[in-house]
């Protein structure tokens with residue numbers, strides 16, 4: 493991937509040296525053996541983030557040297573942690589509390605359920621797991637005895653042929669949602685990396701703290 497970008501860059505430089513006489517390029521990679529060329533004017537305007545700045549270890553992204561700065565997970569215990577605003581409408585909420593002693597989640601032990609299953613959540617002041625996690629958005633898929641792919645009762649040629657499956661409400665948590673930390677992540681104190689300038693547009697203040705995915709999942713779908 494990186495090689496391709498470089499080849500394109502260097503190719504472009506070689507070509508533009510002819511087309512754009514006088515355009516100056518600089519190497520922003522300290523490692524002279526793998527030059528990373530950018531227009532000098534872009535560097536001045538700080539439009540470029542160097543590889544060293546991008547990497548958490550302070551060395552180029554492809555470099556194996558450098559040490560990770562200490563990562564501290566220092567959030568309060570469940571029940572004492574102020575919630576984070578959602579990153580955007582219907583983003584998976586960040587875990588505001590410490591997860592010490594709650595992970596790893598294993599097939600036999602998922603501590604998150606004890607507080608977040610709807611029946612328990614109110615009592616402990618936690619946000620209940622939403623309806624979307626008790627829904628199956630995927631078509632029922634099987635092979636019939638002739639080896640055909642059958643999705644929601646219809647034979648299809650390609651596995652991707654059913655575009656929109658019928659949503660099925662489940663009586664229990666969809667197993668695809670069992671591994672909470674696959675999507676919900678705790679927060680640590682780390683050296684700030686590249687600043688994030690993304691500003692979400694919330695359609696209502698309520699959506700800064702709650703999601704409504706199951707109500708809007710069909711919006712715009714024909």
Ligand code: HEC
Nearest residue numbers: 570571572573575585587589594604607617618619672676
């Ligand atoms: C002892 C009860 C308890 C356990 C166990 C627990 N939580 Fe929580 N969780 C809470 C409470 C209470 C809150 C509300 C914020 C607070 O008070 O810390 C919360 C908030 C959250 C939120 C933010 C919800 C929102 O609307 O912003 C997420 C996401 C979350 N927890 C995920 C998890 C995951 C994943 C696990 C398992 C690794 C877990 N929680 C285990 C009690 C718990």
Ligand code: HEC
Nearest residue numbers: 582583584604608619620622624669671672675702703705
């Ligand atoms: C495949 C990704 C994924 C997994 C796995 C997952 N979640 Fe979520 N979760 C989301 C997304 C996306 C949202 C926001 C949209 C929505 O409500 O579906 C969300 C929303 C939530 C909310 C906020 C509900 C609200 O009403 O605002 C809670 C609480 C939550 N999840 C808890 C959990 C817990 C606990 C687990 C593990 C049992 C879990 N989630 C597993 C993606 C996931």
